[in-house]
Amino acid sequence: MRRYVFASVRMAIVTMVLLGVIYPLTVTGLAQAAFPRQAGGSLVTAGGRVVGSALIGQTFTSPRYFHGRPSAAGTGYDPATSGASNLGPTSSALAASVKERAAAAIDENPGLTIGAVPVDMVTASGSGLDPDITVANARAQAARVAQARRMTENEVDSIIDLHAIGRQFGWLGEPRVNVLTLNLELDAR
Amino acid sequence: MAFDITRLVAYGVVLVAVAYPLGLYMARVFAGEPTWLTPVLAPVERLVYRAAGIDPGTEMPWNVYAISVLLFNFACFVILYLLLRTQGLLPWNPTAAPGMGPDLAFNTAVSFVTNTNWQAYAAETGASHLAQMAGLTWQNFISAATGISVAIALIRGLTRREAREVGNFWVDLTRSWLYILVPVCIVLALVFVYQGVPQTLAGRVDVKTVEGAVQSLRVGPIASQEAIKVLGTNGGGFFNANSSHPFENPTPLTDFLQVLAILAIPAGLTFTFGTMASNARQGLVVLSAMMVLFAISVGVMYGFEAAGNPNLTAAGADQVASATQAGGNMEGKEVRFGIEGSALYASVTTAASSGAMDGSISSMTPMSGGMAMLNIALGEVVFGGVGAGLYGMLVFAILAVFIAGLMVGRTPEFLGKKIGPKEMKLAMFAVLALEAGVLVLSAIGVVAPAGLAGRLNMGPHGLSEILYAFCSGVGNNGSAFAGLHAGSLFYTVTVGIGMLIGRYLFIVPVLAIAGSMAAKKQVPPSAGTFPTDTPLFAGLLVGVVVIVGALTFFPVFALGPILEQLLMHAGRLF
Numbered sequence: 027m028r029r030y031v032f033a034s035v036r037m038a039i040v041t042m043v044l045l046g047v048i049y050p051l052t053v054t055g056l057a058q059a060a061f062p063r064q065a066g067g068s069l070v071t072a073g074g075r076v077v078g079s080a081l082i083g084q085t086f087t088s089p090r091y092f093h094g095r096p097s098a099a100g101t102g103y104d105p106a107t108s109g110a111s112n113l114g115p116t117s118s119a120l121a122a123s124v125k126e127r128a129a130a131a132i133d134e135n136p137g138l139t140i141g142a143v144p145v146d147m148v149t150a151s152g153s154g155l156d157p158d159i160t161v162a163n164a165r166a167q168a169a170r171v172a173q174a175r176r177m178t179e180n181e182v183d184s185i186i187d188l189h190a191i192g193r194q195f196g197w198l199g200e201p202r203v204n205v206l207t208l209n210l211e212l213d214a215r
Numbered sequence: 216m217a218f219d220i221t222r223l224v225a226y227g228v229v230l231v232a233v234a235y236p237l238g239l240y241m242a243r244v245f246a247g248e249p250t251w252l253t254p255v256l257a258p259v260e261r262l263v264y265r266a267a268g269i270d271p272g273t274e275m276p277w278n279v280y281a282i283s284v285l286l287f288n289f290a291c292f293v294i295l296y297l298l299l300r301t302q303g304l305l306p307w308n309p310t311a312a313p314g315m316g317p318d319l320a321f322n323t324a325v326s327f328v329t330n331t332n333w334q335a336y337a338a339e340t341g342a343s344h345l346a347q348m349a350g351l352t353w354q355n356f357i358s359a360a361t362g363i364s365v366a367i368a369l370i371r372g373l374t375r376r377e378a379r380e381v382g383n384f385w386v387d388l389t390r391s392w393l394y395i396l397v398p399v400c401i402v403l404a405l406v407f408v409y410q411g412v413p414q415t416l417a418g419r420v421d422v423k424t425v426e427g428a429v430q431s432l433r434v435g436p437i438a439s440q441e442a443i444k445v446l447g448t449n450g451g452g453f454f455n456a457n458s459s460h461p462f463e464n465p466t467p468l469t470d471f472l473q474v475l476a477i478l479a480i481p482a483g484l485t486f487t488f489g490t491m492a493s494n495a496r497q498g499l500v501v502l503s504a505m506m507v508l509f510a511i512s513v514g515v516m517y518g519f520e521a522a523g524n525p526n527l528t529a530a531g532a533d534q535v536a537s538a539t540q541a542g543g544n545m546e547g548k549e550v551r552f553g554i555e556g557s558a559l560y561a562s563v564t565t566a567a568s569s570g571a572m573d574g575s576i577s578s579m580t581p582m583s584g585g586m587a588m589l590n591i592a593l594g595e596v597v598f599g600g601v602g603a604g605l606y607g608m609l610v611f612a613i614l615a616v617f618i619a620g621l622m623v624g625r626t627p628e629f630l631g632k633k634i635g636p637k638e639m640k641l642a643m644f645a646v647l648a649l650e651a652g653v654l655v656l657s658a659i660g661v662v663a664p665a666g667l668a669g670r671l672n673m674g675p676h677g678l679s680e681i682l683y684a685f686c687s688g689v690g691n692n693g694s695a696f697a698g699l700h701a702g703s704l705f706y707t708v709t710v711g712i713g714m715l716i717g718r719y720l721f722i723v724p725v726l727a728i729a730g731s732m733a734a735k736k737q738v739p740p741s742a743g744t745f746p747t748d749t750p751l752f753a754g755l756l757v758g759v760v761v762i763v764g765a766l767t768f769f770p771v772f773a774l775g776p777i778l779e780q781l782l783m784h785a786g787r788l789f
Contacts, residue, residue, distance in 0.1 A: 030279075034287040037267040037385060038294055041392070044263070046353030049397060053404045053439040057414035060405065065414045067434045067462070069422070076422045079432055081411050081461040084424040091425070095550070099456075105433045106339050108456035110547040110575030112698035114676035115524045116779055118788035120546065120578075128531030144539075145523070145532040149546040152459030152557075152574035158550040162539035197222070199467025200541045200553035209425060 072210050083157040083205060089134065089174040091212070092159070092167050094205045095146055096127055099154025111150045124148045136169045158202035161190050175212065185211055219521075219555040223513055226474065226559060227506070233479050238486025238498070244394045245367045245387065245487070256393055263389050274380035277730025280368055281723050283384040284361060288328050288719075291357055296324040298350045299342075308343035309418025310433070315341065322707035327351050329718035330358035330600050332444075332451030332570050332693035333710060335701040339433050339454055344416065351451060352440045359447030359480075360391035362602030365722050366484055369606045370491045372729025373630050376737045381729045395480070400442035403476060407438040411465035414438040437462055445476040448600040450570030450693045458560070458573040459549050470556050470573055474563040481505075481567050481598040484605045492630055496748035501608055504756040508597040509566050512590055516558040516583040520544050524580055525784060547575025558583065565590035568600035570693025577672070577680065577696040581783060584696065585776025588683050591690040593764040594649055600691060606725045608756075613642045613728070615759040616747060625745045631737040638731055641724040648720035650767045652689040656713050657682050657771070665705035671698025674789030675779035682775055688713035 057065040068080045078084050083094045085103045097103045098111040113120035127148040132138050144162040164186045172179040189208045192201055243250050264271050275283065298305070299320040303313040315323065319336055326333040327350070336342060342351070364387035372381045408414050413434040420432040437453045441463055444450060450457070458464040458473060482502060489498020521543045523534035536542035541553035548557045557574040564571050565587040576587050590597055596607040613629055617639055620627035627634040660666035660681040670677040680696040687694055688710035695701060701710065746752065 027282075030282055030286050031290075033267060033269060033385065034283070034290040037269065037287060037388070038290040040263055040266045041357060042294065042349055042353050045356040045392060045397070046349035049356075049400070050348040050352055050436045050439040053401060053408075053442075054414050054416060054436055056401075056405060057408040057438060061408045064408050064411045065438075066417075067413045067415070067420055067432055068411050068465075069420065072425070076420075077425050078422050078430060079420075079462075081465050082430075082432060083461075084426075084430055085428060086426060088426060103430065106431055107337070108339060108454045108460050110456065110459070110578060110697065112575050112577040112671055112696070113546065114577055114584075114672040114674075114679075114696075114698070114779070114789075115526065115544070115546075115580050116674055116676055116783050116787060116789050117672050121526045121530050121788055124527055124530035124532060124546075132531075140531045141528075142533050143531050145527060145534045145542060145545045146540065146550055148530070148532050149527070149544075149548075151545075152547050152549050152572075153454075153456035153461060155456070155461055156549050156551075157461055160540040160550055162533075162537065165539060194467040198471055199551050199556060201539075202550045206425070213425075 070206060070210070072213070078206055080204065080206060081157055082155050086205065086209060089170050091209045092164060092171060092205050095156050095159060096148065096150045097154040098150040103155060105155060108153050108155055110152045110154065131166070134170055135166055136173070138166050157204050157206060159205055161186065161201055161203060164203045164208070171212070219517065222555060223517065223559060227510070230475060230478055230482055233475060234482035235486055237479055237483035239490060241395060241483060241487040242490035244390050250394065252394060252398060260389055260393055263393070264385070267385065269385040271383060271386045274383050276379050277372065277381050277726045277733070280381055280384050281726040284365065284722060285719065288361060291354060292324050292328045295327060295350050295354055296320050298346055299323055302343040302346045305343065305345050307345035307416070310340065310343070312341055312343045312346070318704050318707040319702060322711040325711045325714050326693065327354035327451060328358055329691050329714045330362055330447070330449060330568065330603065331688060331691040331714045332449045333688060333695070333701070333714065334451055334455065334693070335707050335710070337455060338452065344418065344435055347440060347453060348436055352443060355440065355443040355447050355449040355451065356392045356396055359396060359443070359449060359601045360388045362600050363391040363395070363480070363484070364388050364602065365725060366602035366605040369609055369725055369729045370488050372733040373609070373632070374492050375733045377735070378733045381726070381733055396443060396446060399446055403446065403472065404438040404442040406472065407441055407469055410469045412438040412441055412469065413462055434462070444571055445473045445569065446480065448477055448481065448567045448569040450564065452571060458571045464573055467551055467556065470552055470560065473571065474560055477563050477567045477569045477571065478598050480601040481604040484602065488605060494748055497630070500748055500753045500756070501605070501612070504753045504760070505596070505598050505608065507757050508593070508760065509562065512562040512566060512586050512597065513559060515586045516562050516579070517555060519580040519582045520554045520558045522580070526786065526788065529786065544580055547578030549574060561587050562590070564694055565692060566597040568595040568603060568690055568692045570687065572694050575697060576694055577698050581776045581779035584679060585772060587694070588679065588686050588776065589764065589768070589772070591686040591692045592653065592768045593760055594646065595690045595692065596760060603691065607721070610642045610645055610725065610728070611760050612747065612756055613638060614646070615752070615756045616745065618759060619745050619755055623745065625743050628738070628744055629747055631740065632732055632735045633738065638728050641728050645721045645724040646763065649689055649717055652713055652716040653685050654767070656685040656689070656709055659709065660685060663705065665703065669700040669703050669706055671700070672789065675775050675782065676789065679775040679779065682771060684710055685713050689717035691717050
């Protein structure tokens with residue numbers, strides 16, 4: 027029995043060093059050498075400063091900007107507490123907040139009517155950090171953004187189309203718009 | 216919709232195309248035959264044996280194999296527990312995570328040693344980089360390698376004749392991670408980084424957002440953990456949000472690779488089984504039984520999620536799919552994955568005992584959440600965890616042979632060996648341990664005030680939360696109806712016990728079956744033999760899995776997911 031105990035402890039330590047230290051450090055070295063931008067978190071700069079990560083959503087409240095989805099991460103888009111609402115389909119809290127968000131969206135966005143609010147606009151994402159909205163969601167906000175920026179709705183729509191991300195390889199995932207890059211593009215114009 | 220269905224079918228085709236060569240490769244690895252990686256890895260393998268003081272030349276009888284598994288897993292548990300308790304004092308802790316309390320450290324250590332990867336801890340703030348790498352990543356490899364080893368030992372037991380030994384655990388373990396898991400993980404991790412998964416020793420990057428707020432991005436050695444998280448059917452993510460977090464799963468490509476990696480080894484092992492049993496059809500029978508159950512699950516989840524939640528429509532949302540949105544029940548889902556990606560991931564992760572998830576299972580429609588729970592409750596045999604799925608399904612195959620023998624009056628035989636009362640008792644013990652574990656612990660959960668206090672949702676969904684937690688723990692899955700307050704003392708302890716029951720009260724009888732079958736003579740098939748490599752047997756196997764699961768869990772499922780689905784359509788809220 028003692029033999030087995032010794033073997034177990036020694037194997038545990040050997041594997042811990044190889045798989046828990048050498049493996050992740052090797053991958054880190056290779057990743058930093060090959061893909062330094064992604065390995066560091068895909069940071070985005072604007073106006074000479076880092077404004078966020080292209081992959082992580084952030085809070086936008088001004089009517090001049092497109093808004094991301096509702097977020098259950100902390101007080102909204104807090105990367106320290108990622109997560110979903112986890113409210114069940116028969117939760118009264120979920121129904122009430124969707125109703126409230128839909129009413130607010132209709133209030134803010136000219137032309138948007140009850141029953142036509144894109145579902146991603148009024149539901150919280152899985153991570154609370156979803157960087158994207160659907161094209162339908164972006165279109166629903168175009169009139170408001172155009173008004174706030176004194177642009178025509180057509181101009182804003184064409185920027186949306188320019189920034190819409192198609193399915194990957196034309197096949198995987200869903201078409202979408204990255205909110206941060208879309209807003210930075212608006213600011214750059 | 217037609218587009219979604221072609222993608223789901225394509226996934227099945229790609230899965231088999233990947234699993235087949237991988238399965239044959241694994242058969243070579245465990246037979247000790249040279250592979251194209253041998254010139255590079257054989258010196259490392261010898262070094263590991265020397266450093267650990269192991270003699271790779273001697274094989275073990277089943278009981279020594281089992282003792283080695285248990286002692287080694289216990290040693291890992293103790294080391295991981297101490298690491299989690301003391302992480303606050305140790306280096307590589309850029310976000311200043313404090314040491315875990317005793318119950319949380321117990322739960323987390325058990326969780327990762329048993330391949331469950333239930334996350335009761337707050338991943339972003341509660342685990343240091345050292346704990347994530349040297350603790351959790353390490354155990355992601357080891358628990359997966361342990362599962363593969365036990366499956367290989369069972370296959371040897373079933374296929375050897377009049378033998379005493381079932382293999383050398385140290386050799387099987389080392390070959391599992393060295394020849395299979397690590398090479399694939401290095402490639403997978405680099406693809407993940409290329410797609411945007413961070414891999415750095417830094418801990419946080421504070422940025423000022425466009426509107427001027429401070430956002431503290433969390434980064435770390437994520438890709439290296441992500442790769443083994445999926446390949447080893449572990450599922451414990453770097454972040455609380457798991458694979459819905461854009462840093463764990465940034466693009467549709469990473470999502471596809473993740474679901475592929477989760478099922479690659481469990482599906483591949485069916486081909487390994489066919490090869491080692493010198494009967495490719497026998498492996499195909501197991502694979503097709505798994506595939507049938509899996510296809511049903513994907514269909515159910517996709518259908519119910521695409522149909523959406525009538526309560527969202529009533530609140531003013533548009534869930535109809537169109538050219539500009541995927542529609543459906545988007546609460547708890549990410550836009551880049553939509554309905555199809557999330558439904559597929561949920562099926563894959565609960566069919567395999569992975570527990571990784573690219574959205575919230577709790578916010579899925581009741582029947583989808585119920586399907587996820589059923590996948591786990593069936594015993595994690597619809598592909599199942601790496602190794603664990605195959606040895607689980609082979610236990611059901613032994614039950615199926617016995618039941619077929621009873622029905623048509625034939626001798627129960629599997630792979631030319633008679634199944635005796637001893638093997639039947641062991642197989643039944645393993646299955647009952649799982650099911651009793653889930654039901655007894657859930658019963659405690661729904662009567663104990665501390666259990667009820669942990670619910671986020673009320674009504675039938677609250678019952679589902681509790682039931683899911685114990686299915687997930689005992690089934691070593693690790694996914695959750697995550698509204699439940701899993702970090703409370705009640706759940707850390709009870710789910711921790713459930714994980715131990717589900718892992719070791721299954722592994723030990725499986726190895727005992729391996730030992731007992733290895734010792735048997737092989738008898739040539741006669742007219743009285745019920746062939747086990749036919750579509751008929753695949754159908755029988757599916758039937759046995761479904762009937763055993765349904766009889767055990769239907770009553771409580773009726774009160775949870777099924778009742779909730781009906782109430783949802785009646786507009787009843789809680």
